[in-house]
Amino acid sequence: xxxxxxxxxxxxxxxxxxxxxxxxxxxxxxxxxxxxxxxxxxxxxxxxxxxxxxxxxxxxxxxxxxxxxxxxxxxxxxxxxxxxxxxxxxxxxxxxxxxxxxxxxxxxxxxxxxxxxxxxxxxxxxxxxxxxxxxxxxxxx
Amino acid sequence: xxxxxxxxxxxxxxxxxxxxxxxxxxxxxxxxxxxxxxxxxxxxxxxxxxxxxxxxxxxxxxxxxxxxxxxxxxxxxxxxxxxxxxxxxxxxxxxxxxxxxxxxxxxxxxxxxxxxxxxxxxxxxxxxxxxxxxxxxxxxxxxxxxxxxxxxxxxxxxxxxxxxxxxxxxxxxxxxxxxxxxxxxxxxxxxxxxxxxxxxxxxxxxxxxxxxxxxxxxxxxxxxxxxxxxxxxxxxxxxxxxxxxxxxxxxxxxxxxxxxxxxxxxxxxxxxxx
Ligand code: SF4
Ligand code: SF4
Ligand code: SF4
Numbered sequence: 001x002x003x004x005x006x007x008x009x010x011x012x013x014x015x016x017x018x019x020x021x022x023x024x025x026x027x028x029x030x031x032x033x034x035x036x037x038x039x040x041x042x043x044x045x046x047x048x049x050x051x052x053x054x055x056x057x058x059x060x061x062x063x064x065x066x067x068x069x070x071x072x073x074x075x076x077x078x079x080x081x082x083x084x085x086x087x088x089x090x091x092x093x094x095x096x097x098x099x100x101x102x103x104x105x106x107x108x109x110x111x112x113x114x115x116x117x118x119x120x121x122x123x124x125x126x127x128x129x130x131x132x133x134x135x136x137x138x139x140x141x
Numbered sequence: 142x143x144x145x146x147x148x149x150x151x152x153x154x155x156x157x158x159x160x161x162x163x164x165x166x167x168x169x170x171x172x173x174x175x176x177x178x179x180x181x182x183x184x185x186x187x188x189x190x191x192x193x194x195x196x197x198x199x200x201x202x203x204x205x206x207x208x209x210x211x212x213x214x215x216x217x218x219x220x221x222x223x224x225x226x227x228x229x230x231x232x233x234x235x236x237x238x239x240x241x242x243x244x245x246x247x248x249x250x251x252x253x254x255x256x257x258x259x260x261x262x263x264x265x266x267x268x269x270x271x272x273x274x275x276x277x278x279x280x281x282x283x284x285x286x287x288x289x290x291x292x293x294x295x296x297x298x299x300x301x302x303x304x305x306x307x308x309x310x311x312x313x314x315x316x317x318x319x320x321x322x323x324x325x326x327x328x329x330x331x332x333x334x335x336x337x338x339x340x341x342x343x344x345x346x347x348x349x350x351x352x353x354x355x356x357x358x359x360x361x362x363x364x365x366x367x368x369x370x371x372x373x374x375x376x377x378x379x380x381x382x383x384x385x386x387x388x389x390x391x392x393x394x395x396x397x398x399x400x401x402x403x404x405x406x407x408x409x410x411x412x413x414x415x
Contacts (some may be wrong), residue, residue, distance in 0.1 A: 048328060051351040052336050055344055086387055090354055093383045094302035094347075136303050137344045 006059040006125040008034045010118070011049075013042040015108045016064040022111030030115040031122045034062070042066075042103075043076035047087050050101060055133055060100045060125045064114070067105040077105075097128050143191065145242060145281045150186045152240060152279060153212065157183040162212040162238050166202055168195040177202065189214075191281075196247035196263065198222060198366040200320035203232055210236050216244035218364035220274020221397025222320040225360055228404060231323060234276075241277035244269075245285055250369050265365040265378040275398055302380065306346045308373040311337075315353070315367035315377060321360050329353060350380070358384035359404060362397045 012020050017038045023030060039045055042065035050061045063084060068075040081103060088098035102121060106114050153165045157180070167189045169178035175194040179202075180186055191214070199213055200222040215223065220241055226232045246266035273280065313330065316322045329337045329349055337349045361381040368378045388394045392405035 047355045048336055048348070048352045051348050051355075055348045082391070085391070086358055086384065087355070089387045090351060090358075090380075090384060093380060094306075094351070133347055134344045137307055137347055139304075 004130060005033045006122060006128075006130070007057060008060045008062060008118075008122065008125060009053045009058045010034050010036045010062040010064060011039050011042065011045045012036050012064045012106075013066060014038070014040055015066045016042075016104075016106035016110075016114070018108035019106040019110045019114050020064070022109060023115045024111070026111050028111055028115035030118045033122060034118050041076050042080040045080065047083050050087060054096070054100065054131060057131075057134070059128070059131045060102065060121065062102050062104060062118070062121060064104045064106040066107060096131065096133075099124060099128060100131060144284050146189070146191045148281050149191050149214065149240065149242070150189050152281070153180060153186040153189055154183045156212050156238065157181075157186070161210070163209040164206070165189075165212040165214070165240075166199045167191075167214040167240075168199075191242055193246065193248045193260070193262075196250065196365065196369050197318060198320050198364045200226065200364075201318065201366075203237065204323060207233070207236070210238065212238040212240055214240050214242060215274045215277075216242060216247075216364075217269060217271040217273050218244075218362045218397075219320075220276060221271060221362040222364060223397075224275055224400055225362060225397040225404075226320065227400060229360075234400075238279075239274055239277045240279050240281065241274040242281045243283040244272050245283055247365075263365055263369070264376065265363050265368065265382075268363065268382065271398070276400065300376070300379070302350075303347065305375050306350045307343065309346050309350065309375060310373060311346070311349065312372060314370040314372065318366040318370040319357075320362075320364070320366070321357065328356075350377075354380050354384060357381045359388040359394060360396050361385060 020036055042063050045063055053061050063080060065077040065080050068077045068081070084101055084103045087101050091101060092098045104117050149167070153167065156162045156165065163181070165180045167178055167180060168175045168191065169188040170190050175190065175192070177197065177199055178188055180188065198219050199215070200219050203211060203213060203223070220239060223232060223237065223239065227234055246262045248260040249263045316327060316329070329352055336352065337345045358381070363378050363382055363385070365378050368376055371377065385396065388405070394402065394405050
């Protein structure tokens with residue numbers, strides 16, 4: 001049997017996507033089970049999409065965003081941060097581990113940070129085990 | 142007949158006769174129980190009733206009468222819903238005459254065909270701290286004590302939410318009865334490509350309920366209309382209460398308490414540190 005590997009979806013904002021690219025050119029290794037989806041800004045990621053990703057089989061969802069302090073007057077990442085925090089509370093309430101949704105602050109030059117953090121997240125998700133929402137929702141009482 | 146009911150009828154007659162309002166939305170009795178009624182003539186006011194079965198929120202109907210002056214019978218939670226909808230620019234304060242009735246809690250609905258005669262107070266009413274609408278044009282005081290019969294409370298995390306969601310029929314009664322679900326295109330129903338389909342996949346019930354909970358966070362006034370309309374009795378209000386608690390802890394915000402406080406996190410000051 002093939003060993004189970006977690007599937008992780010990372011929504012990366014424009015700026016942190018360059019960080020992810022940088023991890024690539026500088027030769028940092030990170031696990032291949034992280035699929036990145038590039039979005040214009042982390043605040044465009046509607047929490048519904050995160051929930052949908054979990055439903056469709058992701059074991060964890062990661063959002064990467066600019067640090068709020070790096071932005072000027074208004075900080076969209078703060079909205080993202082608030083949404084993630086709310087979503088984690090909701091997941092915890094319905095009985096899904098809150099660690100399955102995370103936010104990472106990655107700037108455009110932090111390829112190394114991205115690679116390290118992602119490897120850590122993959123390990124932690126492996127420890128949590130598969131989410132298996134489909135199985136849990138179909139289970140007969 | 143209770144005295145708040147007499148007072149309510151007198152007030153409604155007066156308002157309609159003096160043409161202060163074009164119609165009054167209230168509750169009336171029917172064979173199937175208490176239901177909403179729309180009173181346009183002073184002669185019809187004798188239909189109005191007020192009792193602990195008046196549980197469904199009437200606020201939902203206000204948006205249908207935008208150009209008219211409407212009188213509405215509002216409990217505490219209904220008044221809070223009106224406040225929150227005014228903040229969301231869905232209602233115009235000057236077109237509404239709020240007949241606030243002091244509420245002592247409402248009964249849990251009885252299932253069709255059930256022979257239970259002892260009635261219990263709804264669970265969300267026990268948590269309620271606002272028994273009178275925060276904004277009002279007239280107040281009708283209650284003459285009774287709070288309902289006695291209590292339900293033993295469990296911890297919200299003790300519930301097995303996934304198996305509760307599994308019972309859901311996707312009838313959308315919760316969406317249709319909630320004062321805040323006014324989206325012309327509901328993201329749970331109408332989007333293409335759809336996030337949730339009407340009949341296809343049971344795992345989508347998880348998405349359905351989480352999305353609706355997110356849309357209610359920081360807005361839900363815990364009026365229980367969704368929960369009371371749910372044919373399979375999913376305690377939805379308890380789920381939304383958890384998210385409201387998050388708002389209370391993080392921003393000190395409780396929906397519908399006053400017209401001044403803007404809903405977070407939409408507002409933050411320029412230069413404010415995160
Ligand atoms: S979600 Fe339910 S309890 Fe909350 S406002 Fe809507 S109908 Fe009322
Ligand atoms: S569930 Fe959400 S999208 Fe649908 S009507 Fe309610 S608030 Fe609107
Ligand atoms: S009213 Fe109940 S059964 Fe109907 S869609 Fe809402 S939660 Fe599901």
